[in-house]
Amino acid sequence: MPASQQVVASTPVFLLAWVLRLFCNSRIGEVGAAWHAQQAPDEMQALADDLRAAVIRSGVLAPAIRKGLDMN
Numbered sequence: 001m002p003a004s005q006q007v008v009a010s011t012p013v014f015l016l017a018w019v020l021r022l023f024c025n026s027r028i029g030e031v032g033a034a035w036h037a038q039q040a041p042d043e044m045q046a047l048a049d050d051l052r053a054a055v056i057r058s059g060v061l062a063p064a065i066r067k068g069l070d071m072n
Contacts, residue, residue, distance in 0.1 A: 048069055051065065
């Protein structure tokens, strides 16, 4: 396992969630995520399709996901 993955695997989940939340709420996280998503539109569409199918199968309301996927 690469060293970077070992660090992530050994870090407590609450700490990973906190760091990821900070990063995602930052301008660099927003721009970086948008750029990353634009590099693989087919994969992003496949992920959206899989998530849409999972929400439908689960029967869970998931209003935020439904709104993001234009399922309303």
